[in-house]
Amino acid sequence: MANRPKRTVPRRPAGKRRLRMSDVAQAAGVSPITVSRSLRENSPVARDTREHVLRVVKDLGYVPDQLASGLASQRSGVIATMVPSLNNPHFADTVGALSTAVAPAGLQVLIAHTEYDDAKERQLLEMMLRRRPEAVVLTYDGHDKSTLQLIENADVPTIQIWETPAKPLGHVVGFSNVDAAAALAQRLIDQGYTRFCLLGEAADRNTRGAARRSGFRRALKRAGLDDSRIVRFTRPPITMQQGARALPEILDRWPDTEVVLCVSDPCAFGVQAEAQRLGIDVPQQLAVAGFGDFDVSRVSVPDLTTVAVDASAIGRLTGELILELREAQARGATLEPQTVLVPASPILRGSTSTRRRARGKRGER
Amino acid sequence: MANRPKRTVPRRPAGKRRLRMSDVAQAAGVSPITVSRSLRENSPVARDTREHVLRVVKDLGYVPDQLASGLASQRSGVIATMVPSLNNPHFADTVGALSTAVAPAGLQVLIAHTEYDDAKERQLLEMMLRRRPEAVVLTYDGHDKSTLQLIENADVPTIQIWETPAKPLGHVVGFSNVDAAAALAQRLIDQGYTRFCLLGEAADRNTRGAARRSGFRRALKRAGLDDSRIVRFTRPPITMQQGARALPEILDRWPDTEVVLCVSDPCAFGVQAEAQRLGIDVPQQLAVAGFGDFDVSRVSVPDLTTVAVDASAIGRLTGELILELREAQARGATLEPQTVLVPASPILRGSTSTRRRARGKRGER
DNA sequence: TGCATTTATGATAGCGCTACCATCGACTTG
DNA sequence: CAAGTCGATGGTAGCGCTATCATAAATGCA
Numbered sequence: 206m207a208n209r210p211k212r213t214v215p216r217r218p219a220g221k222r223r224l225r226m227s228d229v230a231q232a233a234g235v236s237p238i239t240v241s242r243s244l245r246e247n248s249p250v251a252r253d254t255r256e257h258v259l260r261v262v263k264d265l266g267y268v269p270d271q272l273a274s275g276l277a278s279q280r281s282g283v284i285a286t287m288v289p290s291l292n293n294p295h296f297a298d299t300v301g302a303l304s305t306a307v308a309p310a311g312l313q314v315l316i317a318h319t320e321y322d323d324a325k326e327r328q329l330l331e332m333m334l335r336r337r338p339e340a341v342v343l344t345y346d347g348h349d350k351s352t353l354q355l356i357e358n359a360d361v362p363t364i365q366i367w368e369t370p371a372k373p374l375g376h377v378v379g380f381s382n383v384d385a386a387a388a389l390a391q392r393l394i395d396q397g398y399t400r401f402c403l404l405g406e407a408a409d410r411n412t413r414g415a416a417r418r419s420g421f422r423r424a425l426k427r428a429g430l431d432d433s434r435i436v437r438f439t440r441p442p443i444t445m446q447q448g449a450r451a452l453p454e455i456l457d458r459w460p461d462t463e464v465v466l467c468v469s470d471p472c473a474f475g476v477q478a479e480a481q482r483l484g485i486d487v488p489q490q491l492a493v494a495g496f497g498d499f500d501v502s503r504v505s506v507p508d509l510t511t512v513a514v515d516a517s518a519i520g521r522l523t524g525e526l527i528l529e530l531r532e533a534q535a536r537g538a539t540l541e542p543q544t545v546l547v548p549a550s551p552i553l554r555g556s557t558s559t560r561r562r563a564r565g566k567r568g569e570r
Numbered sequence: 571m572a573n574r575p576k577r578t579v580p581r582r583p584a585g586k587r588r589l590r591m592s593d594v595a596q597a598a599g600v601s602p603i604t605v606s607r608s609l610r611e612n613s614p615v616a617r618d619t620r621e622h623v624l625r626v627v628k629d630l631g632y633v634p635d636q637l638a639s640g641l642a643s644q645r646s647g648v649i650a651t652m653v654p655s656l657n658n659p660h661f662a663d664t665v666g667a668l669s670t671a672v673a674p675a676g677l678q679v680l681i682a683h684t685e686y687d688d689a690k691e692r693q694l695l696e697m698m699l700r701r702r703p704e705a706v707v708l709t710y711d712g713h714d715k716s717t718l719q720l721i722e723n724a725d726v727p728t729i730q731i732w733e734t735p736a737k738p739l740g741h742v743v744g745f746s747n748v749d750a751a752a753a754l755a756q757r758l759i760d761q762g763y764t765r766f767c768l769l770g771e772a773a774d775r776n777t778r779g780a781a782r783r784s785g786f787r788r789a790l791k792r793a794g795l796d797d798s799r800i801v802r803f804t805r806p807p808i809t810m811q812q813g814a815r816a817l818p819e820i821l822d823r824w825p826d827t828e829v830v831l832c833v834s835d836p837c838a839f840g841v842q843a844e845a846q847r848l849g850i851d852v853p854q855q856l857a858v859a860g861f862g863d864f865d866v867s868r869v870s871v872p873d874l875t876t877v878a879v880d881a882s883a884i885g886r887l888t889g890e891l892i893l894e895l896r897e898a899q900a901r902g903a904t905l906e907p908q909t910v911l912v913p914a915s916p917i918l919r920g921s922t923s924t925r926r927r928a929r930g931k932r933g934e935r
Numbered sequence: 936t937g938c939a940t941t942t943a944t945g946a947t948a949g950c951g952c953t954a955c956c957a958t959c960g961a962c963t964t965g
Numbered sequence: 966c967a968a969g970t971c972g973a974t975g976g977t978a979g980c981g982c983t984a985t986c987a988t989a990a991a992t993g994c995a
Binding site (some may be wrong): 235236237238239242249250251273275276277278279338 | 946
């Protein structure tokens, strides 16, 4: 059993080796573990020792290696977040608030955008799971089976946001898109509107757009109104351009339409802009409503009726939930699946009239 | 030299232990290293062996641990990206394209948003450096000293995007905001406009907004025109609302203004919407131009004159550059600092008139 | 004062993977 | 046919950190 010779060449060239914890320890005259403890709060180190070590850390410009730390502690410090699209101010706000909320705990948010594609979602999720995230945040209700399997195997806390799924995978932070959309439609029905057209995406399930359409239709049906005037685009997100292109089709198929209910504000802005281009007065000849209370809806002329959602709150509350989960885990406890609701309520603005309207006006155009 | 007893309790409870590579190896009847090689392309494994191993991996639902892999290989698979704000369609496009470009190589993009705050930038950058990123992407020109020090110490390839800094830290993928803004202003000067007002952020350096203003002013100065009509907001990003609120001030201070040049499209849209609200015709009484060719600029009525920038191309080219760097590093080579330029050119649309204008029209309002 | 308890620090052994070198057999080549 | 070459696989020793246990010193309590 002859001893092989020790490694002759170190893996990293010795000349420009990166600083390690042991280098700091040596410089500070303590053991590496004391440096480790000094760098973490809530570790039993004498105040003087910690101050001294931190000074040395700063002087040397030492930056700890979180790959090593994560491997040893089995805590990656990563939160995996799947969003359908980065290019959506709401998700940007949510993710921003989430990362701000968890940053003090040293957690970072890793984002993947699925582009509303199941296969891509699965693949990206697996990529994220390799980093052993401490929580997975999903901005989706529907997921295909292999994705669900992946999450189940991973044994990681899951938080679904921007939704209230019928069968949650774990925790939930969101609101009911169905109810919020229905509430908006109801408000417009109350004002005397009767002929609605719905603008949204093709899918009939598993997207927020589908949920909103279903809410719109529920309100119309309950009021005994026609809920069959629907224009569908391919897949989300629906753009301003698509909204603009849809208006002529709507006017062509249902010339007496009074209100266009859109899956989201950008789409509604497109409709409104196209109406302006065509010389159709909003809201006198045609009313328009969106969903989400985007910036553009507050600035456009007239400003847009919509549903206000507090995107930042969703992110913040998600972050707080994650911190709770983490703390519970540290205590060896587990948290029951939580459902946190955030408000989402209609805001009536200039793009829909507040007075009861005479019927048929638009039909005469 | 008595042997201490071996650890009695394993770190992870044995019951629900996560699958490791050695489990896969055992199940497949090969050594762990063969599993490792099978999972990576370009590793010398017999085709049959690899297929067999991959099947076992799939059957067991094994997901490799990238913390461990990264630590051992000294390749984190992470690209650190600093953006000022997530809530900006351009950066969203750039980051999206970047992550799509590098995904095939197994790289993931870690994003931090600095909110245009130096201290925050430094802190977030250090957080990212702990993950030992393989490249750092900065969407900023100006950085304070301690940030620069951090990057220098980290010894990591750096790519500055959306800019062409005077003194680049490393590689660059972007365009000259100064030149692009000057080109837009020049086109408008060519059309006969003479009285310009500039709308932008407070800072005079180190932001894209400052660079654009300086480009606008350069063109005005060269044409012998007044470049002193400037309205400044606090800090970027400038919103639609801020644009809207600025218009009355502009009209008050310089009633004969012909053109409002804005630091970005959202701001320009705000100005245009406010003009509509005030009954000022765009472009007949007032012309408006933005920067960036956002969605809203193509849909609004009239559509907005702007500078088109290919945000996705910046991301894609950055990704390709990173892959090149990586490959070079694998060969033991190093790449000279590259500068990759993307096009950015003015687009004249309805918010500025294409006909030479009679002067003073607006003054008569 | 003596003993239990707490506090501060250290030594050791992994965390799960891959770099490095070694080995072995098959194949080529003069 | 010996010697070299190459392709496939494996053994070992880390990567840089922290969990765990051990130990020494300080403190509390009767």
